Amino acid sequence: MGGRGSLARQLLVWQLVVVLALLCAVGVLSVVQAGANFRTTEGRRMLSVAEDTAATAGVRTALADPLRHYALAPFATTAQSLSGASYVVIAGADRRVLTSPDPRQVGEPLELGDSTALQGRSWVGELGGATVAHVPVIGDDGRVLGVVAAGQQAPGFWEGVLDSPDNALRLLGVALVIGVAGSLLLARRVKNQTLGLEPHEITALVEYREALLHGIKEGVLALDPQHRVTLVNDHARELLNLPEDAVGRSVDDLGVDERLRDVLTGRVTGADQVALGEGRVLTLNRMPLDVHGSVVTLRDRTELMTLQDELDASRHATDTLRAQAHEFSNRLHTIAGLVELGEYDEVRGFISRISNAQGRWRAEVSSRIADPAVAALLIAKSSLAAERGIGLRMDPASFLSTVDDVLSTDLVTVLGNLVDNALDALTEQGWIEVLVRLADGEVLVVVRDSGPGVAPELAEEVFRHGFTTKAAEQGPRGLGLALIRQTCLRRGGSVHVDGAVFTARLPVEVAA
The missing domain is CATH 3.30.450.20 (PAS domain)
Incomplete structure (x- = not known):
């Protein structure tokens, strides 16, 4: 648990501290409000008591005759008893106290503070922690004969709470009960939400998570x-x-x-x-x-895809060899049949035509394409196309000198995927034409076929990964065209399609 206790206990303690602080604030406000109410109410009441006493004829008579000052005490005592005031004091015009509940004050000067009673005007204020009213006693001739002071001592803190008109003590008690109950419920809820974990355990989990995420x-x-x-x-x-x-x-x-x-x-x-x-x-x-x-x-998966591309290249080579073996087997059967028929001239002509056709394609590719990887790709694709009954030909404007290894690899990726895409698009016998030309600092690759082509509204979608018209049965076939676009864009080039014509541009120098 640790020295600081459980999370629930800490939350409970802090909630109780907040509740107690709130209760203290409410108590102080209640006392302040009670004090303000006390000063207002008691000030008016003390003023009334002092005025009633000062207006009594016996008080005026006793103040006017020094020999009758002894008669003032009953008036002050009666007013104090009837009103419940803390004290009622009567002083002469010279401020000397003539009667007071405290015998020690008799003969002492009456504390007036800012009082205007000796000027003939009543005054209410605070003196010595009490709310005091001073009222002058006016004689028949208009002179100030003395002063009547009535005061009520202000209550203490707890007395102010107990005497609060809003019954603050009861409110404080209810608030305390609600606060404690709410704190317990909150602590329990937090405990449940944190799955019973304590703060140091949560901190450890966060640290483990950070280490795991970045590791x-x-x-x-x-x-x-x-x-x-x-x-x-x-x-x-x-x-x-x-x-x-x-x-x-x-x-x-x-x-x-x-x-x-x-x-x-x-x-x-x-x-x-x-x-x-x-x-x-x-x-x-x-x-x-x-x-x-x-x-x-x-x-x-880049490295894995590289290995997959190499595997695909091996598979294509195997398919090419298989196609060549199949084609070679068919030709052998044809030659054997012609020999059995005794058509020796036809055998010589058949072999010559085969040799010339293969030699022409190899010669054409070799004369126009100097890069070995691109040339080998076109020769292999020709055998694969021939097996499917599709003719692969080269545009007479094609010409490519030897390029660096990176560009050669990118050309193989782009050209191989474009030819494969054309082969997939031709379900019947047709033709594919390839143009590869190096000019103006870039390699232009154009592959066109006799297929239906791509609808104009799909000209951009075909290069988005995952797009294919045969996705249901062939899976992610759209990756090939997406790789073409990525390869071209990485070099600062472009690729687009117009019907059955795909055009790719690959700059010789990679864009910065």
């Missing part, structure tokens, strides 16, 4: 129900290229790719969703958290 090699992104970022670790910030002030901002304001935005916001659901980031292929998994939003984990 794992996966990106973690938390969003609230309004799709605002509430938490992001360093790896997620790097994978998504997020700004430093990403926390608190909406996903729509972060400038991420549309596909990424769909996955992060839940518009696209499912496990291991693939999306393209800043030069990376990402795998995302989104977990909704009821009313609290969602948590998205991200993994960098």
Whole structure:
């Protein structure tokens, strides 16, 4: 538990401190209000007592005759008893006290303060902690014969609380009971909401969470129900290229790719969703958290996709070899049949035509395409197209010299995916024409086919990852065109489609 006690006990103590402070404030206000009411009420009452005493004929007569001063005491005592005042004092015009409940005051000067009684005007104020009224006693000739002072001692603190017109003590008691009960309920509720964890345990969990978030090699992104970022670790910030002030901002304001935005916001659901980031292929998994939003984990699949591309290249090579073997087998069967028929001249002509056709394509590719990787790709794609009954030809304007390895790899990615896309688009016999040309500091790649092409309204959508007209049976086939766009944009180039013509531009120098 620790030396400071449990969380519930600490909350209870602090709540009680707040309640007691509130009660003290209420008590002080009650006393202040009671004091103000006391001064107003008692001031009027003491003024009335003093006026009644000063207006008594016996008081005036006794003050006018020094030999009758002894007769003043009964008047003062009677007024004090009937009114309940703390004291009633009668003094002469020379301020000397003539009668008082305290014998020690008799003969002493009456304390007047700011009183105007000796000037012939009544006065009410505070003297010595009491509310006092001074009223002059006026003789028949208009002279001031003396002063009648009636005072009521102000109550103490607790007397003020007890005598409060609002019954403050009862209110304080009710407030105390409600405060204690509310504190107990609050402590219990907080205990339940924190799952019984104490403050040091909650602190430890937060520290563990921070260490975990920043220590794992996966990106973690938390969003609230309004799709605002509430938490992001360093790896997620790097994978998504997020700004430093990403926390608190909406996903729509972060400038991420549309596909990424769909996955992060839940518009696209499912496990291991693939999306393209800043030069990376990402795998995302989104977990909704009821009313609290969602948590998205991200993994960098770039290296895995590179291995997959290499595997695809091996698979394409295998398919090409299989197609060539199938084609070679068919040709052998044809030659064997012609030999059995004794058509030796036809055999020689058939073999010559085959050799010339293959030699022409290889010669054409080699004469126009100096880069070995691009040339090998076109020769392999020709065999694959021939197996499907599709003709692959090259535009006469094609020309490509040897380029650096990075550009060569990008060209293989762009050209290979465009040719594969054209092969998939042709369900019947047709043709594909390829143009690869280096000019004005960029490589122009144009692939056209005899297929129906892309509808104008879908010209932009086809390059968005996940788009495909055959997604149901082929899965994420849209990744190829999305990779083409990402490759072109990364180099500062572009790609677009016009019907059945795809055009890509790749600058030789990568844009800064």
